[in-house]
Amino acid sequence: MAVPALARQDADDSAPDEFAPSPRSWGRAFGDIRAALAQRELWGHLGWQDIKQRYRRSVIGPLWITISMAVTAAALGGLYSQLFGQPIGTFMPYVTVGFMIWYFISACVLEGTETFIANEGLIRFLPAPLMIYVFRTVWRQVLFFAHNVVVYVVVLAIFFQQLEGPYTMVNKATNPDAIVHPGLSWWALLAIPAFVLIVVNGLWVTLLFGIISARFRDIPPVVGSFMQLFFTMTPIIWTTDLLTGGAPGSPKAIISFLAKLNPFYHFIEIFRAPLVGQVQSWTHWAVCGAITVIGWSLALLALRNYRSRVAYWV
Amino acid sequence: MVSIDVRGACVEFPIFDAKNRSLKKSVLGRAGGRISEQKVPVVEALRDVDLSLHQGDRVGLVGHNGAGKSTLLRLLAGIYEPTRGRASIRGRVAPVFDLAVGMDPEISGYENILIRGLFLGMSRREMERRVDEIADFTELGDYLNMPLRTYSTGMRVRLALGVVTSIDPEILILDEGIGAVDAAFLEKARDRLRDLVGRSGMLVFASHSDEFLVELCDTAIWMDGGIIREQGPLRDVVSHYKGRDVFENLSQETLERLERANAG
Numbered sequence: 001m002a003v004p005a006l007a008r009q010d011a012d013d014s015a016p017d018e019f020a021p022s023p024r025s026w027g028r029a030f031g032d033i034r035a036a037l038a039q040r041e042l043w044g045h046l047g048w049q050d051i052k053q054r055y056r057r058s059v060i061g062p063l064w065i066t067i068s069m070a071v072t073a074a075a076l077g078g079l080y081s082q083l084f085g086q087p088i089g090t091f092m093p094y095v096t097v098g099f100m101i102w103y104f105i106s107a108c109v110l111e112g113t114e115t116f117i118a119n120e121g122l123i124r125f126l127p128a129p130l131m132i133y134v135f136r137t138v139w140r141q142v143l144f145f146a147h148n149v150v151v152y153v154v155v156l157a158i159f160f161q162q163l164e165g166p167y168t169m170v171n172k173a174t175n176p177d178a179i180v181h182p183g184l185s186w187w188a189l190l191a192i193p194a195f196v197l198i199v200v201n202g203l204w205v206t207l208l209f210g211i212i213s214a215r216f217r218d219i220p221p222v223v224g225s226f227m228q229l230f231f232t233m234t235p236i237i238w239t240t241d242l243l244t245g246g247a248p249g250s251p252k253a254i255i256s257f258l259a260k261l262n263p264f265y266h267f268i269e270i271f272r273a274p275l276v277g278q279v280q281s282w283t284h285w286a287v288c289g290a291i292t293v294i295g296w297s298l299a300l301l302a303l304r305n306y307r308s309r310v311a312y313w314v
Numbered sequence: 315m316v317s318i319d320v321r322g323a324c325v326e327f328p329i330f331d332a333k334n335r336s337l338k339k340s341v342l343g344r345a346g347g348r349i350s351e352q353k354v355p356v357v358e359a360l361r362d363v364d365l366s367l368h369q370g371d372r373v374g375l376v377g378h379n380g381a382g383k384s385t386l387l388r389l390l391a392g393i394y395e396p397t398r399g400r401a402s403i404r405g406r407v408a409p410v411f412d413l414a415v416g417m418d419p420e421i422s423g424y425e426n427i428l429i430r431g432l433f434l435g436m437s438r439r440e441m442e443r444r445v446d447e448i449a450d451f452t453e454l455g456d457y458l459n460m461p462l463r464t465y466s467t468g469m470r471v472r473l474a475l476g477v478v479t480s481i482d483p484e485i486l487i488l489d490e491g492i493g494a495v496d497a498a499f500l501e502k503a504r505d506r507l508r509d510l511v512g513r514s515g516m517l518v519f520a521s522h523s524d525e526f527l528v529e530l531c532d533t534a535i536w537m538d539g540g541i542i543r544e545q546g547p548l549r550d551v552v553s554h555y556k557g558r559d560v561f562e563n564l565s566q567e568t569l570e571r572l573e574r575a576n577a578g
Contacts, residue, residue, distance in 0.1 A: 045432060045438070056420060124388070125393070312328065
């Protein structure tokens with residue numbers, strides 16, 4: 001019988017016994033990732049299972065994901081466009097896309113901290129690569145996200161005319177420095193690589209925070225309260241266009257500077273700007289790229305050093 | 315080649331209680347510096363275990379509660395990597411531990427079979443091919459469409475055994491939970507397990523039941539306080555452990571059958 005390599009306990013079967021790799025080696029860490037990738041049927045199935053599970057016995061099932069997203073976007077988009085005096089035709093798509101991607105990012109962070117804790121039973125009773133649980137968690141979020149894309153399509157269909165040509169988010173008459181956005185174009189396709197980059201980041205966040213949280217149980221609540229703060233600080237229901245035109249040193253300029261220190265802002269921007277036809281800046285991509293490299297380095301280091309400890313900690 | 319080779323392996327669990335397991339202590343403890351190094355208490359579940367198992371071995375694991383049987387099984391399954399020493403496991407491992415874990419009570423028996431199989435390294439297609447055979451073996455029939463929470467313990471054991479024995483594992487690891495099946499099924503499972511071990515593999519089985527041990531194993535390990543107290547032929551080890559000869563009370567018929575099975 002053909003034995004799938006992934007079921008092997010030893011990553012490199014050919015190595016002689018005397019050189020059995022220590023639990024803390026890069027070989028074992030990458031072996032874990034490779035084995036988990038090979039078992040994609042497993043985490044693919046588990047991710048679906050998680051969604052079906054949540055809506056088991058409900059009549060319209062996962063459609064509730066889409067509906068709740070639509071209700072949130074409509075309510076907040078409607079309310080805040082009035083509060084800020086912004087045209088609903090451009091603000092509604094802006095809020096919808098911002099929410100979609102924020103949900104994905106914050107779920108990766110929040111559920112990432114719980115990824116090994118929640119799978120405690122499986123980790124302690126079945127031998128499997130750790131990355132299985134990371135992929136399961138992120139894949140589940142990707143599936144949620146896919147349900148929310150429907151809302152974007154509907155909103156776009158409704159407000160397409162307002163996004164087609166150049167537009168401003170704030171009133172040009174009161175704010176002469178207002179940024180003029182070019183409107184929707186084929187650049188919208190940039191959202192696809194942007195989403196891929198965000199998923200890649202979701203993976204290291206889940207892995208790193210998952211390992212740290214398995215050891216230190218204070219981390220999930222701490223992260224939870226910080227995410228609340230970040231939601232307010234990140235331009236999702238408000239726009240940085242409101243901050244343009246401030247003199248250097250003015251409160252506007254300071255807030256604008258502080259907003260750029262928020263890593264979530266850059267990830268939201270690379271995805272949202274193309275989809276609502278806004279001005280795009282390569283600096284966001286550069287920041288996101290740097291975060292990806294640093295984040296994955298830290299996460300791989302954690303995987304190498306603590307992979308074999310997680311079963312003891314959960 | 316199927317083998318398990320364990321040398322000087324220790325398994326030590328750090329016990330973080332609510333106070334210890336917080337960042338506060340780590341951070342503040344380091345910053346303060348005056349408090350003597352506060353070590354996390356460690357439970358030494360296994361100490362200096364040396365073990366070498368080969369193809370065809372059928373090992374029974376005996377010992378009191380808390381002697382380290384389950385921990386040793388998990389070490390052999392590759393779930394715990396030794397904190398000191400080393401363990402090298404070659405072969406496809408299929409463990410059956412706590413039957414409630416790794417099975418989702420809300421989904422059907424069929425889906426649980428599939429997930430179990432995927433965890434053990436099968437592909438979806440391979441599992442779909444085996445599902446009928448498993449349904450046959452477990453005798454659960456249409457019940458496999460029911461959510462697992464409606465199953466009795468014995469039915470869960472049937473399901474778990476059905477999956478692990480259907481996938482041709484090389485190393486089969488069973489914890490004591492499987493005692494919950496009825497005699498008729500036991501007989502069926504016994505033949506299948508013997509078959510499996512004879513074909514390709516190795517069996518490690520923890521149990522308190524003489525009957526199971528005698529039926530399934532030919533050597534034994536006596537665990538005591540985290541160390542291997544004795545290792546050798548089943549009859550000797552289990553007799554020393556229990557303080558009486560376990561083969562004494564067996565019927566002539568059983569003895570003959572065992573002799574035949576062990577010879578063949």
